[in-house]
Amino acid sequence: MSVPSTSDVSRTLDLERNDSGQFLRNHTVQNFSWQGLTVTVKDRETKKQRDLLNGISGDVQGGELVALMGPSGCGKTTLLNVLARRAVSSGAKVYGETYVNDTQIDSRTFQQVTSYVEQEDALIGSLTVQETLKFAADLSLPSTVSKRERMDRIRTLLEAFGIQKQANTLVGTPIRKGISGGQKRRVSVASQLITNPSILFLDEPTSGLDSTASYEVISYVKELAQANNLIIIASIHQPSTTTFQLFDKLLLLSAGQTCYFGPIPAVEGYFGGIGYPIAANTNPAEFLLDIVSSDFNHSKELAVDRVSAIQSAWEDSGEANAVSRQVSERVSSAEKPAKKDSMGQRARASTLAVTSALLHRSFIKSYRDVVAYGIRIVMYLGLAIMMGTVWLRLHPSQEYIQPFINAIFFGSAFMSFMAVAYVPAFLEDRATFTKERANGLYGATPFIVSNFLIGLPFLFAISLLFSIVSYWLSNFQPTAEAFFTWMMWLFLDLVCAESLVVLVTSIFPNFVISLAIVAFANGLWMSVGGFLVPPTILNPFWKYVFHYINYQAYVFQGMMVNEFAQRNYSCGTGCHCMYDTELADQCLIKGTGVLELYGYPTGRTGKWVGILVGIIAVYRLLGWIALYVRKT
Template identity: 30%
Template structure:
């Protein structure tokens, strides 16, 4: 599939229709973002805030206060209001834990978990819709990118998925090239993104790639969570300058930022300052210091305005006692309600009444199911080939194959030993694929959440691309394994027996992979999923008919849902028949069917066993698909 797209050395020129505009060109669908009295509450008894609640209760008891029922529910956001119009860049500032990211997530329509958001959030006076969702960009604080893809591949695949089907493939590639050029990414275009254990592009370049992914669709509304986090001042300046230029094109830009330099601070058109979930300022960034001076708060020495505002939001001035910090925060909240709150609400009503616009897009997908499938399949193979064919994994399989071949070397005359070999093959290729597949969806959860929230593709196209893309990578290793073991161990040396054994093994591998996919999608926690996978596969193996022949009746039903039972049964049938005999002692021959473990699985009902394996093949994948519907949007 390498011919699916080509990337030229220099960005192509725009076509005559002007389709490939600069990313700084004017937005086609300006958006006014308005939020009013936004409150977010979370149940602390069933969340990670439980420990915080306990500490608060202890502090109250030490002060002689009593805990109330409200301690079981914590307000993260406490009645936030504001409006941002096209051409403006809003910066949300505040200390860590003040609710910046929570508010940004709520405004971007990406809130999840057990909390509850109340209040009004509108986009051009309407609630969030699928059409509006596709017209906005959201850049998370942690850059969620595939580590083995290059910068060019990352942006081109995003363009192929997110740009409308009215554009040709080459036009989409040209748009990705244009974005790379204007974000200064041409120098690293062929470098891989990298990750924690893989060297790649720099932090600033990763951030620009993340921004570039969102700018490909020319969004009218752009959210960014800490876009300058961890970057040096020069790189941070370049990124914020880029965002400022984007806003000049009629876009609405909203970002959280922790502690900007003074140069960055004065670039913000509007500023929202938060303190413990309360608003303490909303207005022009250039007028923030004047407002706080009017209510009696002036920096004692010349300093970065952002540093002074963060000190205020923390309640830190000259006297850094706990009581004084609480008093300052309460005074700031009171001042906001008296001097700012009504003005903010009036401005919100005024801008909304002067702006009316239809939905920017319909609710249809931008690309067809088949196009999504092809792009996701190609991208997935390129990203996962390094892991699937890693030297460690290949060496692991080859070593086990050679050791098994040596232990069972030419054991054709020892039927009981060969039956044991068949059960070992069934067990090994039950466990191995399960634990490879368990990691699939938990590792991709953040990427799937990000892309599905942007409605880049259907869940079905993603799932099918994963299933199909994994087939060659998952079936080559067991094919090599059985080829080595089969001839070294002296199993029946005929083409029919070999290919029958291989077919049974590959079917078993696919079923085991389905079990792993289902467990991983249901649990989404690697440690818990691995534990559950071990318990299930050990149970299946113990009920497989080799270790225990006299299984109690009340638990014997497990064999009929055990893939190990059916896999062992079919592997035995691939080598022997009910009439085959072997030399059980020097003076007599015995039937293979009389071996206790063989007798338990039997030679009858092979068609039913095959049907059961195929039923499990599809059932486990269907369970995995249903479990994935919880992630992102569900259509």
């Protein structure tokens, strides 16, 4: 596939409008520089401070494409995160300064003019390529940008990146093949260009791609940088010779220190001048990585000495002094931080628009992603069939009272327990949210609200399907009112359970940990919910600490009241009633007698519903706080 012409690419960001016509170009960033960047952490073994980065300086002009290279563990990703003002290692201390247009700007303003493309594509596999760009636009562009202008911009990006033929192709899921790896990387970059950044950070944009696909991706990126005066900094590992030559500048790191920073054409002359000439017909990128690496060398001591000599040579070189002097001269006159409007901040989409876009995107995902939703529906239906056939056609007589109670417990507790299946789906959504928030698209509020709203129809459908299958098979109280009351309790049970999943996975975004905690919590709720040990004899500690905040307890007692409050049960042959009620002389057991044994009053349905709604609200609020506070 050929690289698009400069005129095609220049149209990618060429949608300038006046104030009433909306989308403004953002070409105010002419240079980006950094000085003395140092990152230190405490070593776990020695307990002493050690440097991840040490005194890194550099300067990039508009339209330049910079390669950030070095052996594994040299600090490439750390430096990229520091430059992009993202979180680095836990407990790390960051020193040094970064400057945009020779001035320091606050992080909020900086976020307005930059975008970051993760090493792992932040793409939703169940969306098409065009839908991916559409939602990127909806989540970032203000409402003043018309639908037609958005579609024009999307179409231009598709053409500029050579993926217009794949516009209606799914990105790809584990069970549905989509676009290729190289095309995914182009879609990732294109989705970030929707916001019209002036500085673009790329973390390993060619990771997992062959040399041809890598060349294509970097070619597109270079054309965009030149045509639109973008500053692009990309960490890259062992590019081919042709791909390496596409970059304008190279920042070479080893053990957190600079080995070289400057133009690509000057690389050969510089390293030849310090005693490391690059042989003819040799990939310069491979050669450079080899001489600055000390991890996989037969003589490690010699390798360490060589790397140290290269670092010292750079520190003493005229090139390093020129970079430091250039940055210092530029920023010496900058006494005040740049004003926000001088950076050409772009307007963002409103919270309502973002929430609406997230709802729409989640809806599409919900009916296309069989793994995330289809399997769960089948699982719940299987559970309903099992329950309905195990507790099949129970009769309103005393020997079936306990099976009725068992069925109520199973229907409420295990439906709640099976909400653990929501953990991987929410973790995937959370990962997407984390990446999109880091690029300044939206915060925790739209995510939590849209996640809650999109789940309600799905949970209602599960409650309805489960109830239709299991309720009538088990022969619970055969009235429409009782059926819909049962379904209401089941629905609230599922909403509570998934709200618990949201809370736990917001705090612990790890599959194994969150799954274990959610499973443990459900086991705890089952134990103190009132079935295994009635509340009247439950240990006071468990009763007052956990029982009253246990949503399963309110669901269980609500279902118990629904079944037994208005129903009588025959005492059978001989009229030996298991429960002594006022209907004993009629050889009947009044259902309220069963409720009295458990200590469940009637007439409190509204109160219990209110408590469940409160539990849901608290779980979601705590989940929101966890996401708001935790940035990774």
